[in-house]
Amino acid sequence: MTRVFDEDLEFGFGTRAVHAGQRPDEISGAIMPPIYQTSTYVQDGLGRHKGFEYARTRNPTRDALERNIAALEGGLHGIAWASGLAATDAILKLLSAGDHVLCGENVYGGTHRLMVQVFARLGLGFSFVDARDVDLVAAAVTPQTRMIFIETPTNPMMRLADLAAIGELTRTKDLLFVVDNTFATPYMQRPLEYGAALVMHSTTKYLNGHSDMVGGLVVTSDEELAERLHFLQNAAGAIPGPMDCWLALRGTKTLALRMRQHDAAGRKIAAWLEQRPDIERVYYPGLASHEQHELACRQMTGFGGMISIELGSLERARTMVESTRLFSFAESLGGVESLVGHPATMTHATVPREMREAMGLTDGLVRLSVGIEETEDLIADLDQAILAAMR
Ligand SMILES: *Cc1c(COP(=O)(O)O)cnc(C)c1O
Numbered sequence: 001m002t003r004v005f006d007e008d009l010e011f012g013f014g015t016r017a018v019h020a021g022q023r024p025d026e027i028s029g030a031i032m033p034p035i036y037q038t039s040t041y042v043q044d045g046l047g048r049h050k051g052f053e054y055a056r057t058r059n060p061t062r063d064a065l066e067r068n069i070a071a072l073e074g075g076l077h078g079i080a081w082a083s084g085l086a087a088t089d090a091i092l093k094l095l096s097a098g099d100h101v102l103c104g105e106n107v108y109g110g111t112h113r114l115m116v117q118v119f120a121r122l123g124l125g126f127s128f129v130d131a132r133d134v135d136l137v138a139a140a141v142t143p144q145t146r147m148i149f150i151e152t153p154t155n156p157m158m159r160l161a162d163l164a165a166i167g168e169l170t171r172t173k174d175l176l177f178v179v180d181n182t183f184a185t186p187y188m189q190r191p192l193e194y195g196a197a198l199v200m201h202s203t204t205k206y207l208n209g210h211s212d213m214v215g216g217l218v219v220t221s222d223e224e225l226a227e228r229l230h231f232l233q234n235a236a237g238a239i240p241g242p243m244d245c246w247l248a249l250r251g252t253k254t255l256a257l258r259m260r261q262h263d264a265a266g267r268k269i270a271a272w273l274e275q276r277p278d279i280e281r282v283y284y285p286g287l288a289s290h291e292q293h294e295l296a297c298r299q300m301t302g303f304g305g306m307i308s309i310e311l312g313s314l315e316r317a318r319t320m321v322e323s324t325r326l327f328s329f330a331e332s333l334g335g336v337e338s339l340v341g342h343p344a345t346m347t348h349a350t351v352p353r354e355m356r357e358a359m360g361l362t363d364g365l366v367r368l369s370v371g372i373e374e375t376e377d378l379i380a381d382l383d384q385a386i387l388a389a390m391r
Contacts, residue, residue, distance in 0.1 A: 001230045002058075002066045004076055013072065013187060014256035021067025022249070033064040035246045057234045061242040065249045066217070069207060072186040072252065073199050075219035077226035079233055080245060084182060084202025085110050086238035087216030089118075091149075091178055091198060093232055094225070097123025100144035104131035104161060106154035106359050107180065108202075109348040128355070131161035132292065138169055145173075151180040152189075153296075155333075156308045156343040156367040157359055158283040160292040163299050167195025176225075182206070182334075187259040188302040197222055205334030206304075208251035209258050213244040258336065261372040262305030268375050269368070269382070270307050278390045280364075281310040305370035306333060308343075311389055314363035317342055320389035321366060326373060326381040333369035338378055340385075341367045 008020035022033050036059050043049040052058050066078030081087040088111055095101070103115060105128040115126045129140045131150045148170055152161040163179070170177035178198045179191035185206045191199050201207055203215040220226050233239060240248075263286075270284035282289075285296035286303030296303060311317050320340070321329045327340040331347060341347065344363050348356055356362075370378065 001077060001226055002063045002070075004067050004071045004078075008067070008071045009074070016068075016071045017255045018253050020071035021064050033061055033246065033249065035242045036060045037242055055242075056237050056239055059239075059242050059245070061245045061249070062240065065245040065252075068249055068252055069186075069201065069203070069217050070219045072255070073181070073192055073219040074186070074190050075192050075199065076221040077219065077223075077230075079218045079220075079226065079229040080203075080240050081216035081218070081233070082238045082240050083214045084108075084180075084200065084204060084216040085114055087200045087202075087218050088114055088180075089238065090229055090232045090236065091147075091200060091218060092119050092124065093236070094176070094228060095124055095146055098125075098144060099146040100125040100127070100142050101147045101149055102137060102140050102145055102175075103128050103148075104150040104152075104154060105129055105355065106131075106157050106159055106361075107149070107151045108155050108182075109350050111149075111151075111180070113350045130159075130359075131166070132159050134162055134165040134169060137161075137166060141169075141173055141175070145175060147176040147178060149178045149180070151183065153183050153285050153306070155183060155306070155347065156283070156341075156365065157361060158285055158290070158306065158308060159359075160285060160295050160299075162295055163189075163191055163194035163196070170197075171195055183306055184300060184304065185255065185259055187255055188263070188304060189300045192219065192221060194299070197225060203248045203251075204332065206259065206262075207255065207334075208248045209255065209335055210247070210251055211332065211335035211337065213240075213247045215240045215244050215248050258372060259302065259304065262370060263302035265370045265372070265375045265378065266303055266305035266307060269370055269379060270303075272379055273307065273309055273382070276386070278386060279309050280312050283308040283310075305368075307368045307370065309366050309368070310360075310362065311364045311366055311386075314344075316389040317364050317366050319391075320385045323385035323388040324381055325384075326378060327368065327385070333367075335369070336372045338371035338373060339369040341369070343367050
């Protein structure tokens with residue numbers, strides 16, 4: 001099991017991002033962690049080895065990534081996975097048939113699909129609640145409930161859940177509190193500080209930040225949970241390869257810098273969109289008009305680059321996503337390049353229509369992942385695409 005280097009936790013965020021979990025290579029002094037592209041390790045003798053036996057169980061490049069992201073979240077242990085959904089899959093495998101999970105209703109579409117189409121068949125129970133209202137969450141707890149799983153802000157409606165309030169609820173009811181922190185990243189929000197037992201990430205998104213790998217990570221400070229997840233990592237084997245770990249680790253070095261730019265551009269573009277009379281609604285927690293802006297200010301140190309806008313119809317949404325030139329029309333988010341997506345037919349196509357529409361995820365909703373290009377260029381691109389859509 002990998003544990004953070006304690007001395008790394010003494011530094012500020014940007015310093016941890018660059019250095020945490022990594023030490024110069026002992027053989028060569030290489031400043032960057034080598035890509036240990038190996039499946040096995042030669043042992044010194046019976047029961048004598050250097051801590052590495054087989055690469056499903058442990059890999060030094062993976063160790064470095066696990067320590068790095070754990071330190072960024074302020075946790076003690078990181079456990080890496082082949083994708084964000086593999087991380088969620090492992091988290092759900094902490095439970096047993098008969099257990100019940102209370103999940104935020106606006107979670108990532110793939111999370112919802114994994115729960116209702118895979119784990120429900122294996123005997124876990126699930127309910128989906130509007131996690132904006134902690135009273136609703138508390139009322140939905142049953143004697144079988146073992147876990148509360150939330151995303152904040154949510155994808156794509158940018159709804160928030162009160163981390164402190166849900167942390168308190170899970171503490172008094174002895175429930176596992178899990179937060180998908182993919183959107184906010186530890187740069188802007190650290191759920192462990194509010195009582196979350198587990199924080200999960202799709203490292204595919206902001207943590208890697210360069211749209212060139214798929215991966216997941218879970219962070220915890222709980223020794224027992226870390227032990228169990230490490231067991232599952234080895235027992236089920238949904239591990240990332242060393243090359244992908246190395247790419248993610250190269251990404252996290254610039255996380256602080258990138259997030260500052262995503263946040264600055266996100267704020268400017270959201271404000272610019274909001275003053276346009278032709279945009280019906282702008283969903284961005286950094287806007288004073290966002291119904292949970294005050295909570296966002298309390299638990300987040302920035303608002304990032306994810307913005308959703310309501311254009312009013314499928315036809316307008318289609319024209320807009322097909323008219324942008326800098327914003328590429330693609331799934332995913334969190335890279336240095338700007339993307340535009342249509343949640344109803346892309347990320348959330350597997351969520352039942354009634355459930356989508358009940359939370360405002362209409363056919364006219366378009367989601368932006370604002371990259372780190374020049375903000376003026378991005379605004380000009382959006383301007384021409386919106387004008388085309390409104391014609
Ligand atoms: C992408 C994403 C996931 C799933 O991660 P993968 O790496 O694609 O498996 C989970 N949660 C959120 C919020 C995401 O954006």
